[in-house]
Amino acid sequence: MKTFTIATVILSLLALPAMPAYAQGKRPHTGEEKKKDDRPKVDEQAYKAALERIPEPKEKYDPWAVTKTAEPAKKPK
Numbered sequence: 001m002k003t004f005t006i007a008t009v010i011l012s013l014l015a016l017p018a019m020p021a022y023a024q025g026k027r028p029h030t031g032e033e034k035k036k037d038d039r040p041k042v043d044e045q046a047y048k049a050a051l052e053r054i055p056e057p058k059e060k061y062d063p064w065a066v067t068k069t070a071e072p073a074k075k076p077k
Contacts, residue, residue, distance in 0.1 A: 062068075
């Protein structure tokens with residue numbers, strides 16, 4: 001058992017310096033590769049037409065409406 005433990009420690013210490021070099025070798029070369037633009041092209045006229053089809057709200061939206069009461073509380077004098 002003692003021999004197995006010593007062999008494991010020695011092998012782990014020998015493999016330790018090789019791990020960072022292995023990780024650096026897997027990095028992609030960003031300068032040499034061309035980036036592909038696979039995104040669809042935006043049609044500006046269709047975008048503006050879609051914005052015009054959105055109806056305008058009749059009343060202004062109040063995000064704090066649920067926190068307000070209908071009438072303010074009256075203070076007793």
